[in-house]
Amino acid sequence: VRPVDEGRAAGRVAAVFEDFKKTRGATAVPNFWRVLATNPDLLELVWSNVKRLMNPECVGRTSKLDPVTREAIALAVSATNGCAYCTNSHTAALKKLGADEETVAEILGIASLFNMTNALADGFQVVPDVKAEW
């Protein structure tokens, strides 16, 4: 699947590309969005999801989580799924938000810890506590 060049984008695709660059203060559209553009419906759907949850202030919503926490969740999920493109993007996003390498490493450390405990809880078939106190 070949990415759509920014110069060749038109209509709904061009509109999402513009909105992405304005919302993120970016000068170019990353490959992820350019491949989604092969299906304009999908591009609109995914971008509206990401904008709503990751840039809530742009759609008139307020979030109970700060931007670093939101990106930390994104990185934790991406590391858990082993998605190379995504871990790269979210590491870059965290650094842009001011997180240093030690913070990124702490996020990955916590994410990896719970991949360990998840495998243990599932492996030992632990039954729920009547009243969780953890």
Place this chain on the structure above:
Amino acid sequence: VRPVDEGRAAGRVAAVFEDFKKTRGATAVPNFWRVLATNPDLLELVWSNVKRLMNPECVGRTSKLDPVTREAIALAVSATNGCAYCTNSHTAALKKLGADEETVAEILGIASLFNMTNALADGFQVVPDVKAEW
């Protein structure tokens, strides 16, 4: 695998059980730790990991993330892995830290969003941007 009763714990197992209750301000030891106790080495190993990363102040460390962020990462990983016991525990932990249901739902919303984008990035085989701007 049968969980070890608190009353029958001795030696290293009893020591971890005590430390867990003191560190967490808990009155009982959850099933997760009681099944790990079937292998005292493993119990010590996992508890030292969890204590160090989730209760860093108890081992003289400082964290760059606040407790809600750390639990948010734990919940995001657990939901991604579909670990029932773990999502239950971390939801309970978040509520204990003062997070309301809307916050828990926002964490799960963001985690689920990146499960979506991870599958897309992997499915479209997106190649890394020369300079990630996402």
Place this chain on the structure above:
Amino acid sequence: VRPVDEGRAAGRVAAVFEDFKKTRGATAVPNFWRVLATNPDLLELVWSNVKRLMNPECVGRTSKLDPVTREAIALAVSATNGCAYCTNSHTAALKKLGADEETVAEILGIASLFNMTNALADGFQVVPDVKAEW
């Protein structure tokens, strides 16, 4: 693990390689099958599985699903698991069956959507409906 060259294949390995090429109308054996050939038993086992389920007409079976649907399932699973080689293969197979880029993108869109809802259902620990109506 080094792939087995077609020219050096003999016995059972050569037989599977021939059968693969005949069944698929291919002129070369992909790397996947060439690495499996390091263990002839495994090669036979996996090929017999794939042939039976993906080319059922070649073993006298009928399928209730058409070839595009079968490949769509293969691609959806591969994207969910983040297997790069596999998403590449199944995208190629879909195009060979006549699917255009928009169709591939729709398959990936649906697959990614259910990675989202799966994380939500697991994260919210949704209990089964007495009578599912979804």
Place this chain on the structure above:
Amino acid sequence: VRPVDEGRAAGRVAAVFEDFKKTRGATAVPNFWRVLATNPDLLELVWSNVKRLMNPECVGRTSKLDPVTREAIALAVSATNGCAYCTNSHTAALKKLGADEETVAEILGIASLFNMTNALADGFQVVPDVKAEW
């Protein structure tokens, strides 16, 4: 997280509940949507995604895949992720669309096969074929 009762739903939540029932011809709202309702933004977001991709005719779109194929993808992803609620829902949806048990089993058989081949391709670290022919 407690599901929102239909009788207590108001405003945007009630609107999505109504739209769900009308779109699906259902008489009750499944637990999945009732727990999402604890965060109305998330409910709207997920429902708009599902409606757009799974009931495209309701939003003036056309799909290149038939409804059984779309549900087959949903079931394959859910089985791969091990999401109990989801496999249950999509099995029910497939039966409602007329798929018999043998078809459901064929979908699961194909999905499981590619979980096998994915682990093999990743485990053997297979490098891409210059020209995929699979």
Place this chain on the structure above:
Amino acid sequence: VRPVDEGRAAGRVAAVFEDFKKTRGATAVPNFWRVLATNPDLLELVWSNVKRLMNPECVGRTSKLDPVTREAIALAVSATNGCAYCTNSHTAALKKLGADEETVAEILGIASLFNMTNALADGFQVVPDVKAEW
């Protein structure tokens, strides 16, 4: 999907059921095989795979791994995937082979450790060593 009762099994299904009981020295057929029986082709396929890899001596093959190691791999994969039925089955199988609870816990400990390091290697996007020495 309803499991097929042993009493109602006929033809190919009955043949696999008999072969399973003889091979395993079992007096009843577990639910896993009884649900697969809804699609006799799938039942035969999966059983022939399991028999060949887990009971190789019954098909005239030799294995380079001992039975406990083979079940340890099965349990490690099942814990990683969070498959409840499977972790239960493989724990039972290990105990039948003479493994005690401490051994089961060690297997789960090692499996969980590599779920941790996998998330770290993927999260840090570690590039391959020219010459792996780990």
Place this chain on the structure above:
Amino acid sequence: VRPVDEGRAAGRVAAVFEDFKKTRGATAVPNFWRVLATNPDLLELVWSNVKRLMNPECVGRTSKLDPVTREAIALAVSATNGCAYCTNSHTAALKKLGADEETVAEILGIASLFNMTNALADGFQVVPDVKAEW
């Protein structure tokens, strides 16, 4: 995240690097440990886990599993998670322990088989047997 050069390592990082090389009889520190070194706490934590479970004799413990079985579990988990760096490392480790390519392939064959059966057990929503006999 940039790996820490061995020449620039100091204090706790240098100590772990030395211990790694001594324990493993290695002449260089792999990239995995060099990226963890960006967070010395995390480096110590992960190394102490790996050493305890994979080189138990170095910490005065005994293992109920032999070294090949322990690496087989590591490889099975890594193939299941699709972690490229990790499958590469553990394949190398197995060869160093004397395992030939056929053995590696058998391990991957068994791991892949249970990725298949896991998806089937989850997909068919198999309920536990009263008395597992598998």
